[in-house]
Amino acid sequence: MKDDTGPRGAPVSPGSPENSQVFVYDTTLRDGSQSEDVQFTLEDKIRVAECLDQLGIDYIEGGWPGANPKDIEFFRRIREVSLTHSRISAFGSTRKSGNRTSEDAVLRALIDARTPVVTIFGKSWSLHVEDILGISRRANLEMIRESCDFLKQAGRELVYDAEHFFDGFRENPDFALETLRAAEEGGADWIILCDTNGGSMPWEVERALREVRHSIRTPLGIHAHNDSELAVANSLTAVRAGATQVHGTINGIGERCGNANLVSVIADLVLKLETSVTSARELSRLREVASFVFEIQNRPLPKNQPFVGESAFAHKAGVHVHAIRKNRRAYEHILPEAVGNTQRILLSEHSGRSNLAEKAREYGIPLDSGSPEAVKMLSTLKELEHEGYQFEGAEASFELLMRSASPEYVPYFEIDFFHVRMEQRKDIGEGLSEATIRVRVGDRTEHTAALGNGPVNALDNALRKALGTFYAGVNEITLLDYKVRVLAGAHGTASRVRVLIESSMDSRKWGTVGVSENVITASLLALKDSIVYGLLKSGTVPRG
Numbered sequence: 001m002k003d004d005t006g007p008r009g010a011p012v013s014p015g016s017p018e019n020s021q022v023f024v025y026d027t028t029l030r031d032g033s034q035s036e037d038v039q040f041t042l043e044d045k046i047r048v049a050e051c052l053d054q055l056g057i058d059y060i061e062g063g064w065p066g067a068n069p070k071d072i073e074f075f076r077r078i079r080e081v082s083l084t085h086s087r088i089s090a091f092g093s094t095r096k097s098g099n100r101t102s103e104d105a106v107l108r109a110l111i112d113a114r115t116p117v118v119t120i121f122g123k124s125w126s127l128h129v130e131d132i133l134g135i136s137r138r139a140n141l142e143m144i145r146e147s148c149d150f151l152k153q154a155g156r157e158l159v160y161d162a163e164h165f166f167d168g169f170r171e172n173p174d175f176a177l178e179t180l181r182a183a184e185e186g187g188a189d190w191i192i193l194c195d196t197n198g199g200s201m202p203w204e205v206e207r208a209l210r211e212v213r214h215s216i217r218t219p220l221g222i223h224a225h226n227d228s229e230l231a232v233a234n235s236l237t238a239v240r241a242g243a244t245q246v247h248g249t250i251n252g253i254g255e256r257c258g259n260a261n262l263v264s265v266i267a268d269l270v271l272k273l274e275t276s277v278t279s280a281r282e283l284s285r286l287r288e289v290a291s292f293v294f295e296i297q298n299r300p301l302p303k304n305q306p307f308v309g310e311s312a313f314a315h316k317a318g319v320h321v322h323a324i325r326k327n328r329r330a331y332e333h334i335l336p337e338a339v340g341n342t343q344r345i346l347l348s349e350h351s352g353r354s355n356l357a358e359k360a361r362e363y364g365i366p367l368d369s370g371s372p373e374a375v376k377m378l379s380t381l382k383e384l385e386h387e388g389y390q391f392e393g394a395e396a397s398f399e400l401l402m403r404s405a406s407p408e409y410v411p412y413f414e415i416d417f418f419h420v421r422m423e424q425r426k427d428i429g430e431g432l433s434e435a436t437i438r439v440r441v442g443d444r445t446e447h448t449a450a451l452g453n454g455p456v457n458a459l460d461n462a463l464r465k466a467l468g469t470f471y472a473g474v475n476e477i478t479l480l481d482y483k484v485r486v487l488a489g490a491h492g493t494a495s496r497v498r499v500l501i502e503s504s505m506d507s508r509k510w511g512t513v514g515v516s517e518n519v520i521t522a523s524l525l526a527l528k529d530s531i532v533y534g535l536l537k538s539g540t541v542p543r544g
């Protein structure tokens, strides 16, 4: 961990006016961990810090030393990690009113954390000074000045977070500016204007930034919360108005509605504002970092997350797919690869021939989008979707449908018939199911039976047992997920259902679908496609 140089290895000269570099300050491990349902273990925190370092983040706020044992331990452990770029910051508040700085527990803990950077927050809004801290405005100014001075005397790079700056500035601009001056007099290297309650509008942020720049020489930054869904917009507005440090969290996690999403902020800074940001060199790692931070929280990355979500460059509408095949800029605001994402074409009732042609190309199936085969396949797709099929999450079933339309297609197997019997007895507790099935492979048949803990499990076992005689690879296919959805418009337990199955083999995953009024039949259709697709992708040749 470096402690005497700036983010690019040069002596620290944060945000000097001639320097158009914008410094990115990540608070995923501090403000991010104040998010409901987020809890990082110590190991998680270290791994996230390493990941942020590789992304080229300039500052990583690791936590509040003294708030809990984990954060104290984090600052000890992170000293043993050799980060290549990021500077670690310890976060806390100005001293308590009435305390001497040298005896204040919060300030002492910040020094003891032995980080190159320290960040403290102080009050800018008279409401907080009077109603929350219950002290005079003058006492608040002293707290800010003395706390900053104390930490600077200790040799730290000092970031001063002006908490609730925009609310304070709206209500009493003179006092809000006085608090910033106190931090400047105390020697803060950075003054960060915080939209703590997330209620500010971009035009308010712009006006405040411009006014602050008239009276404050210290480099400015922005720390925006997302309560009005404007945290990213407010951050970019602040940069355009002169802020040279931007705070945020990966995927926008944070207190209440979260913080500015750094994933979007970085992408916008680099790709839209053409700002110099160190992370620009690693931009194509954005999707990987976003996924990683959620993965360790056991949370899926939202599909529609801008830039990095799975749907960010997924095209469903026929008109869109038709256009992007000619020029992808028609419906893509950036190249998905720039942020580590990829273009996807979806299949649904909203598809046109262009979707099919693109999918056929992906599958390696010859199909001319103007051919009668394409028209017929499109109408089959729409009819099936109308019946309740949904191929978006079950593309393997659609690929098989397309393949089976070819006159050369040889089926792997057919199911002649099946029976399922279930027994549920009070005395044995768990129920037992038995399935029998006869499969046909070419001119040979195999008739087997198997048990299972439920009817679908028994059927799956019986099908694999029968097919095992012909295709050894069937047992390599694993079922990962099984979902049943009752389709709207039908009647109670007689409703039509859709079964979606997710399967895997080696590192490949695929989804298949079956629809029927009978949940067992729907399951068998999805199971059958799952196995056929697995055999196809493993290179197994059908025994015709």
Ligand SMILES: CC(=O)SCCNC(=O)CCNC(=O)[C@H](O)C(C)(C)COP(=O)(O)OP(=O)(O)OC[C@H]1O[C@@H](n2cnc3c(N)ncnc32)[C@H](O)[C@@H]1OP(=O)(O)O
Residues within 6 Å of the ligand: 031, 034, 064, 066, 067, 068, 093, 094, 095, 096, 097, 121, 122, 123, 132, 133, 163, 196, 255
């Ligand atoms: C805008 C933000 O996100 S700021 C960061 C907020 N993050 C957190 O609060 C997470 C970590 N916090 C904690 O673990 C605890 O709240 C601690 C350890 C910091 C403090 O715990 P406690 O001493 O039990 O106090 P408690 O949480 O009830 O109250 C907060 C205290 O901070 C004081 N305080 C709040 N802001 C400031 C400030 N800028 N400067 C000095 N003191 C402050 C309050 O006056 C109150 O102290 P008091 O009870 O002596 O009046």
Ligand SMILES: CC(=O)C(=O)O
Residues within 6 Å of the ligand: 031, 121, 161, 162, 163, 164, 194, 195, 196, 197, 223, 225
């Ligand atoms: C400092 C901080 O987290 C805030 O004002 O939101």
